[in-house]
Amino acid sequence: MNNFTFHIPTDIRFGKDQIQCLPEELKKYGKNVLLVYGGGSIKRSGLYDKIRDLLKDFEVSELSGIEPNPKLTSVEKGAAICKEKDIQVILAVGGGSTIDASKHIAAAACYDGEPWELVKDRSLVKKALPVAVVLTICATGSEMNSGAVISNEKTHEKLEINHPLLYPKLSVCDPTYLYTLPPEQTAAGAVDILSHVMEQYFQSNDEAYITDVLSEAVMKTVVKYARKAMDEPQNYEARSNLMWASTVGLNHLLTVGKGGAWSVHPIEHVISAYYDITHGVGLAILTPAWMEYVLSDKTVLRFARFAREVFGVKETDDAKAAELGIEKVREFNRSLGMPSTLTEVGILQDKFDEMAAEAVRTSGISLRAYVKLEISDVKKILMNCR
Ligand code: NZQ
Ligand code: ZN
Numbered sequence: 001m002n003n004f005t006f007h008i009p010t011d012i013r014f015g016k017d018q019i020q021c022l023p024e025e026l027k028k029y030g031k032n033v034l035l036v037y038g039g040g041s042i043k044r045s046g047l048y049d050k051i052r053d054l055l056k057d058f059e060v061s062e063l064s065g066i067e068p069n070p071k072l073t074s075v076e077k078g079a080a081i082c083k084e085k086d087i088q089v090i091l092a093v094g095g096g097s098t099i100d101a102s103k104h105i106a107a108a109a110c111y112d113g114e115p116w117e118l119v120k121d122r123s124l125v126k127k128a129l130p131v132a133v134v135l136t137i138c139a140t141g142s143e144m145n146s147g148a149v150i151s152n153e154k155t156h157e158k159l160e161i162n163h164p165l166l167y168p169k170l171s172v173c174d175p176t177y178l179y180t181l182p183p184e185q186t187a188a189g190a191v192d193i194l195s196h197v198m199e200q201y202f203q204s205n206d207e208a209y210i211t212d213v214l215s216e217a218v219m220k221t222v223v224k225y226a227r228k229a230m231d232e233p234q235n236y237e238a239r240s241n242l243m244w245a246s247t248v249g250l251n252h253l254l255t256v257g258k259g260g261a262w263s264v265h266p267i268e269h270v271i272s273a274y275y276d277i278t279h280g281v282g283l284a285i286l287t288p289a290w291m292e293y294v295l296s297d298k299t300v301l302r303f304a305r306f307a308r309e310v311f312g313v314k315e316t317d318d319a320k321a322a323e324l325g326i327e328k329v330r331e332f333n334r335s336l337g338m339p340s341t342l343t344e345v346g347i348l349q350d351k352f353d354e355m356a357a358e359a360v361r362t363s364g365i366s367l368r369a370y371v372k373l374e375i376s377d378v379k380k381i382l383m384n385c386r
Contacts, residue, residue: 001208001257008251010144014173014244019134022054022091025170029130030088032059034081036102038066038094042136045180051093051134061085063105066094069272069279070101072152075108075115082109082129090131092168095189096140096279099133100148103166106131116152118161125163133171137181138243139189139280141196141250143171151273158273159362173247175239183230187336188280190226190242194219194332195283196250199262202294202302202370208257215254216309221245223310227335261364263371264290267378270355270362277345284338285345289384291326294371342385352382 013021026033033055042048052060063078081087082105092102108115110127118124135143142148146166151158181189201215221241229238248254267290268282295303300322307313307325311332315321330340339345356378360366365373373381 001211002205002259004256006252006256008144008167010168010251011170012144012173012247013170015240016174016176018172018174019050019054021170022051022132022134022172023057026055026058026089026091026132029169031057032061032086032088034061034063034078034085034087034090034105036063036066036078036090036092036094036098036105038064038068038098040064041180042093045136045177047093047134047136047177051091055091059085061087066098066101068097069151069158069276070097070104070149072116072150072154074101075104075150078102078105079108079111079115087129090129091134092131093134093136095135095137096142096149099131099135099140099142099168100150102131102133103128103142103146103148103168104150104161105129107161107163107166119150119152119159122161122163125161125165128163128165130169131166133168134177135171135173135243136177137185137189138173138178138239138246139192141193141246141248143168143173144247144251149269156273156358157362158269171247173243175236175243178229178239178243179234181233183233184278184337186230186233187226187338188278188284189246190222190229190336191280191284191287191333191338193242193246193249194222195264195280195287197222197254198287198306199265200255200258201306202263202299203258203260204370205258205260206302211254211257214248218245218249218254219310223332226332230336260370261368263294263365263369263373266363266365267355267359267381270359271342271347273358274351274355275345275347277347281339281345284333284336285340285342285385286381288326288330288333288340289381291329293377293381293384294373295322295326296371299371342382349383349386352379356382
């Protein structure tokens with residue numbers, strides 16, 4: 001097992017009505033709050049009113065309209081409000097997009113240069129405002145990690161800024177806030193959670209047995225509950241298990257002792273940077289194609305283990321079990337109503353060369369991934385997704 005450090009400073013308040021802690025917790029940082037949210041789901045669900053009521057003794061400024069795949073322009077707006085209103089704490093209410101924008105705003109508010117410079121060079125992050133979260137969609141794990149993924153429309157880049165100062169101070173995770181999630185967002189979130197764990201599980205170091213077994217438990221949880229949450233939106237058991245799976249799936253716990261660069265996410269980030277598709281949809285299309293491409297004599301044992309442990313495949317022949325595992329992933333995605341080709345989501349091959357080059361340029365996929373992939377490999381995977 002590799003050496004590691006493990007320190008997550010986020011206070012998680014999980015369960016029904018945990019939101020009541022907000023006034024007490026936020027006042028530790030000050031009275032001036034920037035409330036950040038997306039396109040209006042929190043107004044329709046009533047959560048907005050509840051929060052405004054809880055914060056009645058605070059000075060609240062607002063930044064609404066954070067887009068899925070949040071844009072740099074939103075971050076720039078948020079940072080300007082923070083500077084103008086002397087904001088002391090940011091409250092992000094929403095999913096990965098809102099949380100990620102808030103984290104970047106938190107750093108940009110304490111920086112004199114252009115916010116994008118912080119994404120390009122994280123050593124420029126010296127200070128950040130505290131961020132608190134009320135989570136309304138489970139997918140990214142952003143509620144308990146230090147990453148934020150931001151899109152720069154001008155350059156077609158979708159890049160991560162990652163810094164220890166960006167961990168949320170507090171995250172309220174109430175599974176009942178997921179009840180209003182439409183089935184397609186529930187599905188996209190489930191695929192994202194599964195993908196995060198797979199990215200960490202499929203790595204060359206297989207001596208971190210405990211980490212692998214924990215990962216298998218999280219992946220089984222997603223497979224068990226994803227469709228149920230779509231069919232029964234108010235099923236607390238399904239929602240709560242998925243919500244915790246999303247947090248544990250990407251809070252660093254499942255990478256300890258392992259490490260290595262990710263494979264499918266860098267490719268998806270380029271696709272969603274160019275075409276603005278839902279992150280989980282891109283992952284659903286790419287994952288089986290990536291699995292097929294990297295399955296070989298060298299990787300077969302891990303693929304067979306994945307098939308048996310996560311999907312209960314009984315086949316004793318490793319090569320056949322590995323193939324069946326890939327088929328199970330396809331079946332799972334289909335059962336959630338996910339598209340399986342890029343063509344279905346309107347993406348043709350004209351930009352594949354450019355996108356493959358960008359995926360390799362912006363990630364460690366050719367240097368430190370489970371199976372190292374060059375531009376030509378990424379292009380072939382994209383071609384196999386048509
Ligand atoms: O904007 P509103 O109106 O709130 O609607 C949102 C949005 O349209 C809606 N929604 C959220 N909660 C809802 C709800 N609708 C009804 N009821 C609710 N309770 O769902 C839509 C998607 O929201 P979004 O925040 O975009 O989803 P998600 O959490 O999947 O975040 C995706 C973004 O996170 C990035 C992705 O690339 C993408 O930009 N990621 C962030 C990561 C991280 N910070 O660690 C890692 C991930 O791999 C990922 O890259
Ligand atoms: Zn993801």
